[in-house]
Amino acid sequence: MKCLLRQLVGAKAGNYVRIGVIDTGVGIPPENLEKIFDPFFTTKEPGKGTGLGLAIVQKVVHGHGGFVLVRSKMGEGTQFDLYFPASPSEVPTLVHYTRSLPPRGRGELVLVVDDEVEILDVIRRVLENHGYSVIVANTGAEAVMQFINHKDEITGAIVDLMMTDIEGKALISSFRKVNPQVPVIAITGLLDSGSVSQEHAAAILVKPFSATELLITLHRSFIEWIRTPRPSRE
Structure with a gap:
């Protein structure tokens, strides 16, 4: 009961749409049910998981005014139910419009870190298909090395804030020390981006985002960053 009440914190009376996800695995031990939504809680071996997946899911669902319920039985499996507030019966008329893509890239080099x-x-494929050149890195150390090796060629960077080996803010600060002229777009699965501000990132994109949103944000970041005075490199 205590676990159920915790899952219902913040829930409001009303109509909801339920999305259920069921597996037939080994189940979750009762003593772990109260912890599975805690950030960084994991039962996996070191290096095999971050313990952030369910915490992010719950935060996103809460951000939409919903809640998550979980039921599990050892030896039989687990069921997660995601509840989202239903739309009112009188749905307003939808306005359809076309969101045009920004101008194509001209081979500008973009570093993508995730x-x-x-x-x-x-x-990478989205950017290359739109005319950009791309280099990638999937660790903080590799990202710093790529940035240093291409510091005079990189025109922009896209950095995941939830890296497993380094804090995104620290990684962006490392880039700033090498070349403060490069605009950085921070991407995150959390609605609250924490202490990352315009001082660190030219823009923040919350996952999931569309290819169009990514391209528009990148283009705008280039323009706004150019217009904003930045400290010169030493």
């Missing part, structure tokens, strides 16, 4: 290889590949 510890998830699949996300790296998707962003």
